[in-house]
Amino acid sequence: MTSRLETDVLIVGAGAAGLSAALHLPPGTGILVVDKGRMGQGSSPWAQGGVAAALGPGDSAELHAQDTARVAAGHGDPSAIAVLASEAVECVLELAELGCAFDRNPDGSLHLSREGGQSVPRNAHAGDATGSAIMKTLREHAIERVRRIEGVCLSLAVAEGRCHGAWVVAGGDLLEIRARSTVLATGGVGALYASTTNPAGATGDGLALAWEAGAALADLEFVQFHPTALAVGSSHQRLLLTEALRGAGAHVIDAEGRRFLFEHHSDGELAPRDVVARAVASRHSWLDCRHLGKDLLEKEFPTVVAGCRRHGLDPSTDLLPITFAAHYAVGGVTTDLDGRTSIPRLYA
Template sequence: MNTERMDLPALPRRLAAAEPGWTETTDVVVVGSGVAGLTAALHLREQGLHVTVVTKVNIDDGSTRWAQGGIAAVLDPLDTPEAHAFDTEIAGVGLCDPRAVRVLVEEGPARVRELMRLGAAFDRHPDGSLMLTREGGHRADRIVHAGGDATGAEVQRALHEAVHRDPWIRLVEHALVLDLLRTPNGRACGITLHVLGEGTDDGVGAILARAVVLATGGMGQVYSSTTNPSVSTGDGVALALRAGATVTDVEFVQFHPTSFMTANVTSVQRPLISEALRGEGAHLVDESGKRFMVGQHELAELAPRDVVAKGIHRVLRAAGADHVYLDARHLGKDFLEQRFPTIVASTRSAGVDPATELIPVAPAAHYASGGVRTDLHGRSSIDGLYACGEVACTGVHGANRLASNSLLEGLVFARRIAEDIARDLPAQADPVAAKADSWVIPATARPDLQRAMTRGAGVLRSADSLAATAAELTRLGGERSRPHNAAWESTNLLTVASALVAAATTRLETRGCHWREDYPTAADEWRGHLLDAIDSRGRLAQTFEEMG
């Protein structure tokens, strides 16, 4: 398969004006400061390595702190890794790598306990036992949470404090990663980056390293409505593609069924209404008050997220509406305020009291199941380049991520990456001079790109909608801009959007969170993975790899 025949833009193989004006050296550079990045940094330090962590904003401003639900792990003696694996693979609709799933469910409990030893305080019953709850797709209570619905914030706090206790972890904040540096034999040996707030020229530098770990998070900002923060612009996936790495499963973007919809929330990032609220008994209802998920799936509102998002979308299309409702009134004011303080504060600040009113909700882009293709040790197709967390595709999630497996995946594979790096870390080598095409598109292209992706490559897709989106991406890709932070981000969004549209166009079926209106069922011949890469001319190329 070759997407050159599609109406998609040529893509830059390097970001414009990204020549480094200064250079630093470290053993390993970790790009990203969420749970995956900080956990990798801490485990690398256990191996005796010097680490530099580069983060786009402040250390606490990534996606991790927004995670409300919790971490899924087998911590109940009555639960089993086999049961967790079963639920994960059912949610993944035939595309999970069973080996990666086994790693996740078997090593996950130990990683969560390590997190507790670092100081993460999860909610407990009066007798000291962990409070465990259930979310969509799980058939057991196996979700640990903190502060009711503030798990991400607590995990980020604990990791942040642990990192700051180690003087050999250097933190570079407000720095946008640009491109990968490689040795003459093709091995990753560092990154170029721009320290925000500096001048365009003297702010660009390089960090040379013996290995590079991408933990840059997701790409939700490719859509005009997402639960992701504004920094989630697909930087890691775009960097990997420009460097020649393979990415996969990028068509599988999970839309969280319940983002908060109100006229008072106007930004691209929409507040998340945690799945745990449904896990505790809240119901989805239409405008007439009917529970429309009953009868659509045995788990009703707690079906896997793709099922619930599709159920909501059908109701919205039939009614010509932009939201349905979540009814939590029967849970009671005291319970809601104690168990879900973040949600209650968020909705009340926008004029909706969940104790007495229905909460308006609709699907919003939430999580990229695909990303930089890695093996069971986090190794990408480029020697010395690793990836973990949402930027990576480890094979765990398949066509749809099971709720609360994301933080667990970051914890598990970050440790595996650190151990692999420590086993075989070469001496520092000098990078070769970059000669690839270099350009950026204007920052002003970002809203147009987001609207086009939402219209044509969002929850519902078809050949016509995807072709229209591809045409708009081509138009935007023909514009040029001077290099600066916002233009670099827009160019990253163009790169990941193009890969997503190419894969969504090629996959002629509906599977997991990829919903083709013109191919409404799953097809056995598509049980496999689309592998994307950028060729030497800046064109996207695809291959299809069948499942074994």
């Protein structure tokens, strides 16, 4: 059966991007969110280490931008980096105000962890399950604002050079959803790779939908590989060992027990992610967390500890074999700094 629905704004994807977009639309806007639900969960609830924002002493949006430009090795767009670095603080504070349970210092300020490429600790986090805390907050607030349909977007509706909505399959029915504006927030592509940290839903649908509709795409060859995925089991889906472990002092070692990353970069374990990933790809490698101690690991990294235990490993006593795994799609649908794609009324 085919049905027709109308809305002001159609958002395809109910991860952090889709729900944040929904919460920032003016009151009174009709919002319909379509997501694959159990048929294809996105990455947001799985995010571990935290959100980078210049919130700490000695940090600034300028330093955040400088660090980002440096690790982008000349490929970053300075205007996009400036927006990212300057708006990140407000975004994190807004999430905290909405009730997101970020870890706090005894004085009430946000606790910040450090990850690769950062000059200073910069990651606001909720233990090592930051994505879960953020999604809980966003869902609690979005539930009153949006109508949600669990379904799969098959195609964008484009006529006379404009996007007018999308075609969605939901519960066996074909829905024609007409919208004044359509937002693609469909996440990444990791599940297409032989080794990934991403959930099964990260199949790059948004890229395919946009491409088929004639929208411009950019930089698809830039896929970030995370260097510390747990290398056990036969599944292509790997447990992520958050970079915050290295920020807390974990070492990457080779078969002789040597910390070899300093041969590749002066920042060693906290070198940019692509540098560490290439180094880890060059030899058998392990993450050594044993010296961090059982108490700290269980308190600050419960997701990692529980995940390792499911594989029969204990980070406080065992070396953790690691490999690189597809983690983050850097490229995507081409937009301006306000999310406008090359097709009017289609945003990403």
